[in-house]
Amino acid sequence: MRKAWQTISLTLAGMSLLILAACGGANGSDGATGAGGNDATAGQAATQRVIKAGIGLNEDHPEGQGLLKFKEIVEQKTGGKIKVETYFAAQLGDDQQMTEALKAGTLEVTVPSTSPLVGTVKEFGIFDFPFLFNSGEEADAILDGPIGQKILEKLPEHNLVGLSYWENGFRNLTNNQHPVAKLEDFQGLKIRTMQNEVHLDAFQALGANPTPMAFSEVFTALEGKTVDGQENPLATILSNKYYEVQDYLSMTRHVYTPFAFLISKSFWDQLTPEEQTIIREASIEAGKYQRELSRKADQEALDALTKEGMKVNELSDAEKERIKQVIQPVIDKYSEQFGRDLVDQLNQQLAEIRKQ
Numbered sequence: 001m002r003k004a005w006q007t008i009s010l011t012l013a014g015m016s017l018l019i020l021a022a023c024g025g026a027n028g029s030d031g032a033t034g035a036g037g038n039d040a041t042a043g044q045a046a047t048q049r050v051i052k053a054g055i056g057l058n059e060d061h062p063e064g065q066g067l068l069k070f071k072e073i074v075e076q077k078t079g080g081k082i083k084v085e086t087y088f089a090a091q092l093g094d095d096q097q098m099t100e101a102l103k104a105g106t107l108e109v110t111v112p113s114t115s116p117l118v119g120t121v122k123e124f125g126i127f128d129f130p131f132l133f134n135s136g137e138e139a140d141a142i143l144d145g146p147i148g149q150k151i152l153e154k155l156p157e158h159n160l161v162g163l164s165y166w167e168n169g170f171r172n173l174t175n176n177q178h179p180v181a182k183l184e185d186f187q188g189l190k191i192r193t194m195q196n197e198v199h200l201d202a203f204q205a206l207g208a209n210p211t212p213m214a215f216s217e218v219f220t221a222l223e224g225k226t227v228d229g230q231e232n233p234l235a236t237i238l239s240n241k242y243y244e245v246q247d248y249l250s251m252t253r254h255v256y257t258p259f260a261f262l263i264s265k266s267f268w269d270q271l272t273p274e275e276q277t278i279i280r281e282a283s284i285e286a287g288k289y290q291r292e293l294s295r296k297a298d299q300e301a302l303d304a305l306t307k308e309g310m311k312v313n314e315l316s317d318a319e320k321e322r323i324k325q326v327i328q329p330v331i332d333k334y335s336e337q338f339g340r341d342l343v344d345q346l347n348q349q350l351a352e353i354r355k356q
Ligand code: TK8
Pocket: 055, 056, 057, 094, 095, 112, 113, 168, 194, 214, 215, 231, 232, 233, 236, 257
């Protein structure tokens, strides 16, 4: 008959073997050594890492699908040695809170809009300039090129690492008062904006009454009519069911918002170079997939929102011109704050892209 301590140690040995087997990184003999306890190599092979990844949008949104793709690639390429746990719909907090959690090392990954990151790296604010990009492809070229990458390089001093840009997309305005078809229609509208000064100032310049607010509070604010409207890409207006509490959808496409794929630097620094490469490449590959989905979703969402009964209107080019002129002083003001050189470089590169 076995003594109790023998049973326990055998059980523990069995459990270690199971864990090692589940890691996929250990062969039979490593496993046996590992179960014995103190072998350093076996210990390393058994290092099981977990990435907790949280985002603000729903699982069905292109951002949610992109995160699932990231999980799939990382788990597959590491043979399950790195596990990715996904949390959607601001379950772990809003963009700013999750970014703070990454800095503190209590969360590993988040993919926020770049707009609320301006408090950390002000230069992200150049992407908040209204009517900067004419297409998603233009945005890709700038974000994946030297300008976008240079801004990501400012993150590590804040205990963040930026691995790639994904797409939130072109924003459109919804509200409950009236269609916004001309400059004067913005007058007095209470609009929720992201927590970002450029957005705030631009809507103020247009005569609206903007209120910055975290994303997870928006639906309730619209429903309770503390604000008249909000602005977001079509896929979000659909996925977050804003059509249930908003009558009018005006196709302003007034600004393009990127997402930044962020990972906690304290976690990043623990990874082996091989693991870093896998994760970086997975974030880029998942990002490509996510951008494609996002562009498809943008088109499909318009039909769906029309079917849901939203009254959709376009803005004429002439009105868009008037709106741009009113906003220009805001862009000039923030160009000084974010760095004239950077903004000149941005405009120069955009001009080059448009020539091609
Ligand atoms: C989701 C946000 C959202 C953004 C906003 O976390 O706050 O309106 O457009 O998508 O990043």
